[in-house]
Structure formats: structure tokens, C-alpha cells
Amino acid sequence: MSRDDNKQTAPVTRERITPELSDAFLTHGLTPSNLGMLPQPDGFAQPRADGSCNDVIELYLRVRDGVIIDARYMTEGCLHTVACGSALTTLIKGKSVEQAYQLEAEDIAAELGGLDPAHMHCADLALKTLRHALQDYYEKRRSPWQKLYDKT
Numbered sequence: 001m002s003r004d005d006n007k008q009t010a011p012v013t014r015e016r017i018t019p020e021l022s023d024a025f026l027t028h029g030l031t032p033s034n035l036g037m038l039p040q041p042d043g044f045a046q047p048r049a050d051g052s053c054n055d056v057i058e059l060y061l062r063v064r065d066g067v068i069i070d071a072r073y074m075t076e077g078c079l080h081t082v083a084c085g086s087a088l089t090t091l092i093k094g095k096s097v098e099q100a101y102q103l104e105a106e107d108i109a110a111e112l113g114g115l116d117p118a119h120m121h122c123a124d125l126a127l128k129t130l131r132h133a134l135q136d137y138y139e140k141r142r143s144p145w146q147k148l149y150d151k152t
């Protein structure tokens, strides 16, 4: 490639890359909130997506007095999965466990300013991960000693 070829390349603009993606989606996808892990989480899950993409989200919850005071996530997944993990953790912080259980995939899509229907399964994965992590929270409450032996 010569220098002239470079000059003819049109500048990469937000509109050229993602004409259909909202600012909220790009913020969550490109500068995600709450990435990371929590030691000895009160709730944890890492299910894989249903279907062929095989994406996975790890979700870590810190719960005090029935309220999710911290939530972190890690993922091996597409940009939409990264954005959904960021949106999910943003939505659940400060909510009670019961309120978090009532979230739907559409709430995650709304936090993102909309979601391509072809990627709604990324929001479904985030929601499935949340529900598994909340189940883990309830199981650990029933058997608190399990938390001490947790590998996470």
C-alpha cells in the first residue's frame, strides 16, 4: 500500500462504523462499566449462551441486607455481550435481590438505547447469568460455609 492509498481512505467516523447503534450502546460497549471480579462473591455464575455463539459472562455479586451493593463481570463475547454485561451490572447495583429478579432482557436493551434483534440473545445471556448468580446467592445463604470453599 502506498501513501496515496492511505490518503484515499475515507476517515473512520462513528456513522460509518455503527449507523444503527445508540450512544448508550457505544458507551457500554466501548467503555464498559463494572468490568472485573469480586473476591468471595455472595453470588456468582458463568453460564454460556444458548445457541451456537458460545459466549460466556461471569457475574460476581456483593449483597448486603438483601441489596446488591456491587456487581462486576467478565466476558468472552462479542461487543453486544460486553455492552449487555455493562448495562446489566449498571442496572442491578443498588437494587434489592427481589427487584433484580424481576429484570427482563428488554430492560437491558432499553438501557442500551435499543438492541439489534439479532443480538437480543446477548441480553438473554446477561439475564440468564443474573438469575443463576441470584440462585447461587440464595444457595450460599442457606449454606454459608460454601462461600469459604468457593474457588471464585
Ligand code: FES
Pocket: 049, 053, 054, 055, 077, 078, 080, 081, 119, 121, 122, 125
Ligand atoms: Fe451470542 Fe453475543 S453473539 S451472546
